[in-house]
Amino acid sequence: MNKRFPQNAIFAPATSLFIPHSQNDFFHPKTKGFLIQKLSESTDLFLTKLLHTLTLKLGFLSDTFTVNYIINSYVKLREINTARKLFDEMREPNVISWTSVISGYNNMGQPQTALSMFEEMNEDRSVFPNEYTFASVFKACSALAESRIGKNIHARLEVSGLRSNTVVSSSLVDMYGKCNDVETARRVFDSMIGYGRNVVSWTSMITAYAQNARGHEAIELFRSFNADSTSDKPNQFMLASVISACSSLGRLQWGKVAHGLVTRGGYESNIVVATSLLDMYAKCGSLSCAEKIFLRIRCHSVISYTSMIMAKAKHGLGEAALKLFDEMVARRIKPNYVTLLGVLHACSHSGLVNEGLEYLNSMAEKHGVIPDPRHYTCVVDMLGRFGRVDEAYDLAKTIEVGAEQGALLWGALLSAGRLHGRVEIVGEASKRLIESNQQVTSAYVALSNVYAMAGGWEDSESLRLEMKRSGNVKERACSWIEIKDSVYVFHAGDLSCDESGEIERFLKDLEKRMKERGHRGSSSTITSSSVYIDVDEEAKEEMVSLHCERLALAFGMIRLPVGSTIRIMNNLRMCRDCHEAFKLISEIVERDIVVRDVNRFHCFKDGSCTCRDFW
DNA sequence: GTAGGGTTAG
Known part of the structure; x- marks a missing residue:
């Protein structure tokens, strides 16, 4: 019998490592080191299985330390069931064995099972959760957005005395943010000042604001982060969140500054960042910029396509959105339920009613998405x-x-x-x-x-x-518009601005142009305020709100000639029977953006921003 | 010397 290990690819490159030559060598302490090294490097299931078998043959399967490596190798390869089986067979799993499997379930999108394992661990009594375990468990709570369970485990964490840890606290901030409890997230974040925050902690808090419709606070915190001399530089995670906050606020100028930071940080090719940028430009009214970003993405995802489909749908370009959807399917990027929502929105906002019904009826069969x-x-x-x-x-x-x-x-x-x-x-x-x-x-x-x-x-x-x-x-409805770096807010029912006469004339002109293009009039067509007599209260408010959006638009266009800064905010949306108006407005605004951006895009005084190339 | 936290569409 050949006592040597076979000289195959696994062992060949390991010349600097110990290679066993005799039976006794199998039990040499260096053999374990060798196995561990190979397990931690393995990116191949066949190799991991082979090393697993080898561990068994060498009698190391009773060694918790070695088995943890095998478990982690399976976890990395997304073989959670094999990892779990191995864990179940362990005589003495330690906290690392438990945490590895809990984390494995998180990575597989099974947070509920991760939490069940945590409870099982607590019943064990021979092993106690540490910082790593808590961080993983809070991640599971985040995924479930389950604050009741999260709070309960948070209480256990406080008792354990393990809270003064940046990673654990950051995961807590994230958890509360995902559970929509922003105030508690902020309390935890503030309490971290004693033991240190890092870029992840800041990102968690910024994201908590951004994802809970508190964009201004997200931006404010981002400013504090940049002003804090001990902070790192923003990275792709933080920038994606910040850009998302700009989108929700419709603040193009802030979004562009963030774009500058993306360029300077070298994150432009990051798919998540690029997607957040395209969404930002679309929501801030600039479909052409969104499209430029989209075309620059090399490796598309379902989210990048969905964002662009949504963008076109919201801008009234239904057929273009559907064309993009076909392209996506042809490129074998599988649409999900959000994509189909985008497709249906595209039909809805462009009057493609029969097409919309057809998509609804065929989406399960054709795309495997069951309508909800x-x-x-x-x-x-x-x-x-x-x-x-x-x-x-x-x-x-x-x-x-x-x-x-x-x-x-x-x-x-x-x-x-x-x-x-x-x-x-x-x-x-x-x-x-x-x-x-x-x-x-x-x-x-x-x-x-x-x-x-x-x-x-x-x-x-x-x-x-x-x-x-x-x-x-x-709450009183309002619309707003960004002109240069100021935001003008129009409240429903408030028609008292100085330029109302001028606006009135502009609206009439716009209406005339709409009629020339064959637009049918309806209750929400651009009109003067006098039509609201005899309309019920709620409908009136809605109409005034819609009217104010147009006022805002008109305001921007009348006050500022083409070539100056006009920005329409993200609450500008398609509304009933106003497609033509929207198209007209878009044309004017898009033209203006191009003129403005070519000449005036400055992000940084030092001139290091290469964003100009983008334009 | 093994295990942990943050990002994008709706």
């Missing part, structure tokens, strides 16, 4: 916008939804009913909305109006009183 209530809501909205209210209602009735999504579904139908003067549908949708218990003011107002119209004045009055008692009062 969000897709149906989108189609209900689409049918409603284009007057097919009965079909919308019939479809809505067949959909089983939870309260939150139900509010969106019936809200869409409520709008449709109101838009097309269908009192009975408004009544039904309002009732369903109120039943959903989602504090939707519009439902109370609409139902109250339905009662009033039917002569049920007492019912109407009591409903309004109930609304006031419950404090169910909607």
